[in-house]
Amino acid sequence: GENVEQHPSTLSVQEGDSAVIKCTYSDSASNYFPWYKQELGKRPQLIIDIRSNVGEKKDQRIAVTLNKTAKHFSLHITETQPEDSAVYFCASTGFQKLVFGTGTRLLVSP
């Protein structure tokens, strides 16, 4: 079945630095790749997504890139702030469902 690998599992950066989280997927038929942010004790929230006909998408300080040939996609956060500290999950489309990565805990230190 479809598998999504996510790295790193934890990431610590200083405020103002950039952060990059990478995911690889196995199903070449996957065509939608969302990213979720989960703050402590809360539900995961969709923060950005990309479809397979696009290579890059930006929304203010966050961006997602997709390499269909290599079957990997990445989340980029620039000018990180303490409120970016959270767990981030990537996902890709499987049959009738999303397949999630294992999550990355991002800690932004002031």
Add this chain to the structure above:
Amino acid sequence: SQTIHQWPATLVQPVGSPLSLECTVEGTSNPNLYWYRQAAGRGLQLLFYSVGIGQISSEVPQNLSASRPQDRQFILSSKKLLLSDSGFYLCAWMGVHEQFFGPGTRLTVL
């Protein structure tokens, strides 16, 4: 706009007791619905999903069951809870591609 409700928000139950968690969605019809469990500090484990009334797909064999008695209602049940059933239970619905999570139920089994 679509909203998703879950109740209760928190629950403390003894081992061996039954469980019933309810999820309802407003503002959409015939949604795909999902139940996830998240153990403390861990990722999202898909338990069940449903693409229509009475249609349930099980992802993980365990002492839980799910039912979908109405189009926008999804219920997670157990006859006898185990300690390992403790966690954060999230219901979600999926549109064309995007998936949105409910506020979750935090279950503690003692």
